[in-house]
Amino acid sequence: MSAEPAPRSQPIARTTSSRSVLRVLPQRGQQQRMGRLGFAILIVVMLAVGYAGLLVLNTTIQAQSMTIAKENRNLSVLQHQEAVLAGEVAQLRGSQHLQQEAKELGMRPNPYGSFIDLRTGKVMGTQTKVDGKEVPGVIGETTKPKAGQP
Numbered sequence: 055m056s057a058e059p060a061p062r063s064q065p066i067a068r069t070t071s072s073r074s075v076l077r078v079l080p081q082r083g084q085q086q087r088m089g090r091l092g093f094a095i096l097i098v099v100m101l102a103v104g105y106a107g108l109l110v111l112n113t114t115i116q117a118q119s120m121t122i123a124k125e126n127r128n129l130s131v132l133q134h135q136e137a138v139l140a141g142e143v144a145q146l147r148g149s150q151h152l153q154q155e156a157k158e159l160g161m162r163p164n165p166y167g168s169f170i171d172l173r174t175g176k177v178m179g180t181q182t183k184v185d186g187k188e189v190p191g192v193i194g195e196t197t198k199p200k201a202g203q204p
Contacts, residue, residue: 162186 145151165188168179 163189165189 162184163186164182164184166180166182166184168177168181170177
């Protein structure tokens with residue numbers, strides 16, 4: 055590169071006009087400050103809205119957490135009640151309870167059983183009336199052993 059100016063193909067023509075080349079520009083300092091102030095206000099408003107949103111979100115999550123804890127307590131109480139009721143149902147379905155209920159209804163064991171053929175509906179065997187003493191100890195009534203007997 056050289057320090058010599060490049061040759062110009064056309065000479066620069068100077069115009070002489072009544073209008074001056076220089077003109078006064080408006081001051082930019084005041085406009086620039088207002089732009090910065092508006093931007094700062096916008097940032098502050100956005101931060102305030104963001105913090106308010108976080109506060110609402112945090113409050114909602116806390117309320118839901120308390121509701122979940124309450125429902126978990128209710129669930130454990132209901133599970134305990136279910137276990138108690140399942141135990142009662144198992145006891146009521148047991149053979150001891152069935153035997154006791156049959157006794158209260160006046161039913162007695164019959165060692166001379168008769169059978170019904172489900173295809174034809176006919177009774178096979180002889181029906182015999184019982185008084186309940188045919189099979190001792192089946193209903194749960196056993197004689198107490200005498201002293202000295204095992």
